[in-house]
Amino acid sequence: MSKILVIGAGGQLGTELTKALADKYGKSSVIATDFQASVSSKFVYCAFQTLNVMDKDSLTSIVKNEGVTQIYHLAAILSALGEKNPVQAWDLNMGGLLNVLEVARDHKIEKVFWPSSIAVFGPNSDKDQTPQKAFKDPNTVYGISKLAGEHWCEYYFNKFGVDVRSLRYPGLIGYKSLPGGGTTDYAVDIYHKAVNGQKFTCFLSKDTYLPMMYMDDAIHATLQLMEAPKESIKIRTSYNLAGMSFSPAEIHQSLQAHYPDFEIEYQPDFRQQIADSWPNSIDDSIAKEDWQWQPQFDLKAMTATIVKHLPAFFNYNQDK
Numbered sequence: 148m149s150k151i152l153v154i155g156a157g158g159q160l161g162t163e164l165t166k167a168l169a170d171k172y173g174k175s176s177v178i179a180t181d182f183q184a185s186v187s188s189k190f191v192y193c194a195f196q197t198l199n200v201m202d203k204d205s206l207t208s209i210v211k212n213e214g215v216t217q218i219y220h221l222a223a224i225l226s227a228l229g230e231k232n233p234v235q236a237w238d239l240n241m242g243g244l245l246n247v248l249e250v251a252r253d254h255k256i257e258k259v260f261w262p263s264s265i266a267v268f269g270p271n272s273d274k275d276q277t278p279q280k281a282f283k284d285p286n287t288v289y290g291i292s293k294l295a296g297e298h299w300c301e302y303y304f305n306k307f308g309v310d311v312r313s314l315r316y317p318g319l320i321g322y323k324s325l326p327g328g329g330t331t332d333y334a335v336d337i338y339h340k341a342v343n344g345q346k347f348t349c350f351l352s353k354d355t356y357l358p359m360m361y362m363d364d365a366i367h368a369t370l371q372l373m374e375a376p377k378e379s380i381k382i383r384t385s386y387n388l389a390g391m392s393f394s395p396a397e398i399h400q401s402l403q404a405h406y407p408d409f410e411i412e413y414q415p416d417f418r419q420q421i422a423d424s425w426p427n428s429i430d431d432s433i434a435k436e437d438w439q440w441q442p443q444f445d446l447k448a449m450t451a452t453i454v455k456h457l458p459a460f461f462n463y464n465q466d467k
Contacts, residue, residue: 155222157186228328321362360390
């Protein structure tokens with residue numbers, strides 16, 4: 148029986164991925180952890196422990212005491228927050244990953260999942276349908292740490308046989324948690340503003356195209372990757388992953404079909420430079436070939452789903 152440890156479970160991705168893991172494998176099979184004890188209320192359906200991934204001894208203790216067989220390591224400082232404190236971002240993003248890889252090696256963990264990002268690409272990468280092996284010159288500490296992390300994952304697989312698997316996520320959009328400091332976060336916040344009848348101020352220009360993905364597709368891709376036979380996983384850095392690409396103006400237009408009076412203004416800030424260095428769209432044909440990945444949501448379907456569910460979800464959390 149698998150015993151799954153989720154590190155950084157309180158974040159945007161972790162909140163939904165942990166629930167999906169508990170639903171799939173059973174609540175007794177999942178241990179959610181986060182460095183903030185305050186998020187424990189999110190995880191009434193599974194065990195929760197406080198964990199700072201930089202504390203290798205505490206990580207080791209949980210792995211040994213709980214009989215952990217799989218680790219999903221999600222803790223990181225994202226792109227926009229990372230630029231405000233680059234040394235801290237590097238230390239956490241790299242130090243945490245190396246702790247996980249070392250523990251996985253020492254304790255024969257069956258599988259490790261670690262998310263990479265489109266931030267590994269940079270100003271000189273191909274912008275359109277960016278290929279799996281595109282030139283990479285990231286210009287943010289987040290992207291630099293993710294690119295280094297990809298090669299550490301590949302190294303631990305080749306050198307020590309650690310079965311670590313990874314996806315280069317595009318911007319992730321969901322409604323069950325608030326954004327966590329990424330450059331693509333406008334595409335989460337904009338739905339909250341529309342549903343609550345507020346004007347939205349966008350920190351990117353109206354025609355900035357970025358690769359995006361609805362959270363349900365991201366969760367599906369992650370579980371599919373981790374369930375795939377070991378011999379099917381031919382990329383041991385990180386797989387390109389794509390869902391859709393759109394601009395702030397296009398997501399605004401999709402929301403106006405539901406909220407005709409919804410207004411947006413544009414005030415680009417330092418995040419515009421980050422976004423300009425990233426691809427417009429991603430070629431994920433290798434993921435489709437190796438483990439039959441296929442997204443389900445486009446912009447229209449995603450918007451319809453979010454505006455249907457977000458009001459009730461928002462009101463529920465306001466009342467708690």
